[in-house]
Amino acid sequence: MDAEKLSQLTQKVIGDAAGAVGLLLAYIGDQSEVYVTMDKLGPATTQEIAQAANLDERYLREFLSSNAANGYVTYDSAEEKFFLTPEQSAVFAQDGQPTCLQGYFQAIVGQYAEHEKAVETFKSGKGRPWGEHHLCCFCGTDRFFRPGYVGNLITNWIPSLDGVDEKLKGGVKIADIGCGLGSTTIIMAQTYPNSTVHGYDFHAPSIEEASKRAEELGLKNIEFHVSDARDIPKESYDFACIFDALHDMGDPVGVAEHIKNVLSDDGTFMLVEPAAGDNLEDNLNTFGGLAYGFSTVVCVPTSRAQEVGLCLGAQAGPKRLKEVLNSAGFNHVRESARTGTNMVFEVKA
Ligand SMILES: C[S@@+](CC[C@H](N)C(=O)[O-])C[C@H]1O[C@@H](n2cnc3c(N)ncnc32)[C@H](O)[C@@H]1O
Structure with a gap:
């Protein structure tokens, strides 16, 4: 067995596993309107997003942390705020647009x-x-x-x-x-x-x-x-x-x-x-x-x-x-x- 190839395959599959749970979270975010709310708000704290989307702040913080780790949303550590880039908005928030992948999820x-x-x-x-x-x-x-x-x-x-x-x-x-x-x-x-x-x-x-x-x-x-x-x-x-x-x-x-x-x-x-x-x-x-x-x-x-x-x-x-x-x-x-x-x-x- 080639240790380098094993490491590469393991890293890829761990990435896929993060993606598999990430897609479940992306679907939860779709159904609970997290992404469309973030799209409207622009950079916002978890408290602001939770209030606007009528969600529990603690759950949302965990959700957004995973999303940020996966690159699905962006975290501004200086301001402690989360936001969607135009590309993240296109993929997660713009239902009906050819760029939106929520149907796959x-x-x-x-x-x-x-x-x-x-x-x-x-x-x-x-x-x-x-x-x-x-x-x-x-x-x-x-x-x-x-x-x-x-x-x-x-x-x-x-x-x-x-x-x-x-x-x-x-x-x-x-x-x-x-x-x-x-x-x-x-x-x-x-x-x-x-x-x-x-x-x-x-x-x-x-x-x-x-x-x-x-x-x-x-x-x-x-x-x-x-x-x-x-x-x-x-x-x-x-x-x-x-x-x-x-x-x-x-x-x-x-x-x-x-x-x-x-x-x-x-x-x-x-x-x-x-x-x-x-x-x-x-x-x-x-x-x-x-x-x-x-x-x-x-x-x-x-x-x-x-x-x-x-x-x-x-x-x-x-x-x-x-x-x-x-x-x-x-x-x-x-x-x-x-x-x-x-x-x-x-x-x-
Ligand atoms: C993958 S979906 C595509 C549906 C639709 N054409 C679209 O593109 O969104 C496949 C469709 O084929 C239908 N289907 C499969 N076998 C069929 C059959 N023998 N007669 C009629 N409809 C059938 C299913 O009910 C399902 O709606």
Whole structure:
């Protein structure tokens, strides 16, 4: 054994352990509004922050000490005050901005909360249905994906598809399949008022929440339905899309075949999946660690709990996804856009 390598690995893992507990604290700070309060106050003592956020000062002092040690907040020892730099504010306090990582924390906390089920699933090799996860899994997933959709869907991904933006502006029928809490469905309904957007997901509580959000926004051109992806009605959609969900499905080939059948003759299917390379070694980076991690506890068990149980995983890569789409009868598959976290495919018959 190499003592130097052992020391480096130990230091890294201790850093990860500090991060693991740091993320729990960051989530507590999100839920108790510590970061947004600090953002408003600027440099402040623990007494001032505790008073403004209506929190216990002793707990807050311990919390902020850990946060300062982790670099999540800054401590001014001369003044004995804590504050957020603009960068710390962007990551911890600016919910909804692409820079804010609270959605990741929420999704991770949701997994820790039900660690017994995760261990049992892993040991048994049995499927674990999407609906059997902690509520934070649904909210956290929506929260960490949404900023990427807000930043890219309308300005980058749809324009990367041949002629689709014009069609949607003119007014067509859209299907958003595996829509979860409906963030993408809502963005499309808001942007394309002449089109009608149908959101489908087999998880009833997600559809309930999505419908509530659309109603609160007063959207009239949107409908949500509880449905398995293979059962969506044959209504001739001009545009179908799946965002970060095909790999969670048990039968991605069956789903793609069904989409081919429900699309109009010149319809387009836009597939958005987590960014990945074709080989494991291409994905051995921080994003790969995160994606394979969630895939181990969420995506693969979700797929296995369904018929067929193909278990594509969240890092399937373009080659494998093209095989799936080709075997469903789609001959045209073109990667049309990519961001750090997502890849987009234009798929046609
Ligand atoms: C990772 S979430 C993505 C949700 C949403 N598209 C988003 O990007 O926020 C995966 C979604 O796929 C849905 N799902 C998985 N298998 C499904 C199936 N066979 N039919 C319909 N929905 C399915 C789950 O209920 C979940 O909402």
